[in-house]
Amino acid sequence: xxxPETTAQLDDEAxxxxxxxxxxxxxxxxxxxxxxxxxxxxxxxxxxxxxYDANRAWQEIEKLLSAQWDNGMVxxxxxxxxxxxxxxxxxxxxxxxxxxxxxxxxxxxxxxxxRQLASSLPGDHGARVTPMLHALDRWHQWFADARDPxxxxxxxxxxxxxxxxxxxxxxxxxxxxxxxxxxxxxxxRDTQIVNEAERPQNHDYDHYMAxxxxxxxxxxxxxxxxxxxxxxxAEPAMNAILRRAERDLVxxxxxxxxxxxxxxxxxRLARLGQGFNQLWSDDAQGYVTLNLRHDKKxxxxxxxxxxSLYGGPENDNRAKAHYSTLMEWRRKISFTVPxxxxxxxxxxxxxxWRGPVWAMINWMIATxxxxxxRHDLAExxxxxxxxxxxxxxxxxxxxxxxxxGGGGKDFSWTAAMWLYWASPTARPKTETP
Ligand code: GLC
Numbered sequence: 001x002x003x004p005e006t007t008a009q010l011d012d013e014a015x016x017x018x019x020x021x022x023x024x025x026x027x028x029x030x031x032x033x034x035x036x037x038x039x040x041x042x043x044x045x046x047x048x049x050x051x052y053d054a055n056r057a058w059q060e061i062e063k064l065l066s067a068q069w070d071n072g073m074v075x076x077x078x079x080x081x082x083x084x085x086x087x088x089x090x091x092x093x094x095x096x097x098x099x100x101x102x103x104x105x106x107x108x109x110x111x112x113x114x115r116q117l118a119s120s121l122p123g124d125h126g127a128r129v130t131p132m133l134h135a136l137d138r139w140h141q142w143f144a145d146a147r148d149p150x151x152x153x154x155x156x157x158x159x160x161x162x163x164x165x166x167x168x169x170x171x172x173x174x175x176x177x178x179x180x181x182x183x184x185x186x187x188x189r190d191t192q193i194v195n196e197a198e199r200p201q202n203h204d205y206d207h208y209m210a211x212x213x214x215x216x217x218x219x220x221x222x223x224x225x226x227x228x229x230x231x232x233x234a235e236p237a238m239n240a241i242l243r244r245a246e247r248d249l250v251x252x253x254x255x256x257x258x259x260x261x262x263x264x265x266x267x268r269l270a271r272l273g274q275g276f277n278q279l280w281s282d283d284a285q286g287y288v289t290l291n292l293r294h295d296k297k298x299x300x301x302x303x304x305x306x307x308s309l310y311g312g313p314e315n316d317n318r319a320k321a322h323y324s325t326l327m328e329w330r331r332k333i334s335f336t337v338p339x340x341x342x343x344x345x346x347x348x349x350x351x352x353w354r355g356p357v358w359a360m361i362n363w364m365i366a367t368x369x370x371x372x373x374r375h376d377l378a379e380x381x382x383x384x385x386x387x388x389x390x391x392x393x394x395x396x397x398x399x400x401x402x403x404x405g406g407g408g409k410d411f412s413w414t415a416a417m418w419l420y421w422a423s424p425t426a427r428p429k430t431e432t433p
Contacts, residue, residue, distance in 0.1 A: 048416025153275015237304030240311030309368025
């Protein structure tokens, strides 16, 4: 266990990082590598900020939602200020928005965060929360309309970056159908800042840019994207996070007397509840990625598979399968939860989403485990997360094998997850509503 003195030092350091990454109303994930507002980073970071500054935590969400598109989408990056040389920047995305944004979204954790803040912070939040709930309702409706126009009950992503798990091996097969012949040459910025061995490969990046080009060419028209985007994939993390967000939105709408929102969110939730089963794989005994364009399942498990427990109530047999696989993975590596199956040939413990552990995914998995009564497993994950941070600092992610830190340093959501959840000083407070 981490001693009280180290705990106090890490608590201070985490607050210092969040304050240093604060850009007046929003927090950058880390300086240099990610110098703008990122969607789910910002929402999850608000949980950490709330441990010392309630007003500033609310601002984080308000600022993010203020960049919502007219069609309801809340973008994955908001370019609030100019940053020389960032790639791919506003010129590549050409979203036509003010402020400029990317053209895609990210996992909608914001409603869940708003519920956490509203239930844990003192005061009457009605005036502040009501406009947020209207914005969240529009965003969730956008998911239903734009990303599941056929009403099958799972939402699709049109770019790996939409999942927030950028270079997961799950995308390799769906990306192989994306034509990269018109991408041309470009200069990546990420590999100038971070060790190349930890980042996606150039081959992957060509495919990412081809999809950005596709979106730009159709001016991010959701109908064209749904009908013809070569990458159209349903994956368990995005769908589980959206289910959770809809449940939290229903609860908030009832609490703040917005029955129309509660009604719409309940209907969307029912559709997602039925659809999620399409991602179950008997072979893998877990939830997996489904390439909707080619109706092809990837029978490999990822950290996203465990989020079914966070998304909603799980049946006993499937829950048991999750617990035993989790323990089987734990025996293979030293720190849970790896982003990809450590038994698989594609596992790479330090290359971005092909193996490493992320603190905020761990928080979500642990939350789902605790809600299913597995406080022991939730605690194991919290302890592993704390041990990683104590060993390697507030890095972007960590090797599940060695505990070594990777990617960016002084990372906001790692600091936030420490303050809100993994630090020994946070433990008694982390009961979800
Ligand atoms: C990477 C991650 C994504 C995150 C962003 C900023 O792109 O894959 O999930 O939002 O970095 O931290």
